[in-house]
Amino acid sequence: MIDTHSHIYLPQFEEDLDEVLSRAEQVGITDIFMPAIDFNSNDQMEKIEHASINFHQMVGLHPADVKELESQFEQELFDRCSAEKIVGVGETGLDYYWSTDYVAEQKKSLHAHCKVAKATNKPIILHNRESTSDLLNIIDKEQNGALTGIWHCFNGSVEEGKKAIDLGLHLGIGGVVTFKNGGVDKTVKELPLNRMVLETDAPYLAPTPKRGKRNEPAFMQITAEKLATIFDVSVQEIIEKTSNTARSLFKI
Numbered sequence: 194m195i196d197t198h199s200h201i202y203l204p205q206f207e208e209d210l211d212e213v214l215s216r217a218e219q220v221g222i223t224d225i226f227m228p229a230i231d232f233n234s235n236d237q238m239e240k241i242e243h244a245s246i247n248f249h250q251m252v253g254l255h256p257a258d259v260k261e262l263e264s265q266f267e268q269e270l271f272d273r274c275s276a277e278k279i280v281g282v283g284e285t286g287l288d289y290y291w292s293t294d295y296v297a298e299q300k301k302s303l304h305a306h307c308k309v310a311k312a313t314n315k316p317i318i319l320h321n322r323e324s325t326s327d328l329l330n331i332i333d334k335e336q337n338g339a340l341t342g343i344w345h346c347f348n349g350s351v352e353e354g355k356k357a358i359d360l361g362l363h364l365g366i367g368g369v370v371t372f373k374n375g376g377v378d379k380t381v382k383e384l385p386l387n388r389m390v391l392e393t394d395a396p397y398l399a400p401t402p403k404r405g406k407r408n409e410p411a412f413m414q415i416t417a418e419k420l421a422t423i424f425d426v427s428v429q430e431i432i433e434k435t436s437n438t439a440r441s442l443f444k445i
């Protein structure tokens with residue numbers, strides 16, 4: 194199983210990371226992809242290691258952390274993303290839930306991430322909160338046939354999911370698909386499984402029945418089981434399909 198979105202380098206895991214990673218190994222997680230919050234995240238990622246799990250780093254600036262962008266931001270993003278070990282660009286995106294003070298800067302940052310993703314031929318990781326139409330409009334503008342990526346923690350409508358897929362994106366499916374009343378399970382059922390990847394967004398958004406607790410990669414098993422129920426296939430099929438999609442998207 195591949196966790197395509199996990200912030201295990203954050204302080205929430207400082208005390209028991211070894212236990213967290215051995216639980217991940219026990220459920221069969223082989224690869225963990227780590228999206229960045231800001232440029233300091235990669236120093237934290239460097240410290241993560243485990244004998245039988247592969248870790249993959251990304252570089253980016255989370256939309257909720259965007260303030261005034263420095264003039265050399267795009268160049269620095271490009272330089273950092275060009276490193277061979279960096280497998281993706283993000284996380285970026287738009288977030289109008291926490292604050293709308295820096296919407297213009299968030300959009301500028303998202304454009305910069307798109308340009309760098311295309312220039313480095315690496316997928317983009319998109320965060321979206323109460324900003325779907327602006328997000329999809331920007332991806333539409335930036336798409337020149339070379340942009341790939343993931344709408345992480347997909348929570349849109351069927352129509353928005355289809356539009357995202359038409360624009361070349363994949364859908365990251367995490368704990369919210371297990372939430373009662375969320376409706377994400379019904380939406381996901383109407384969308385193609387071959388464009389989905391599994392993720393946790395650890396330490397956030399733990400699946401039911403762990404909802405409200407700290408999320409961790411091992412809990413992705415619950416999400417895989419939920420998807421198997423939704424699509425009426427075996428858990429093994431879910432794991433194989435989503436892992437193959439993740440491998441080809443990130444070229445690992």
Ligand SMILES: [Zn+2]
Nearest residue numbers: 198228284394
């Ligand atoms: Zn995230």
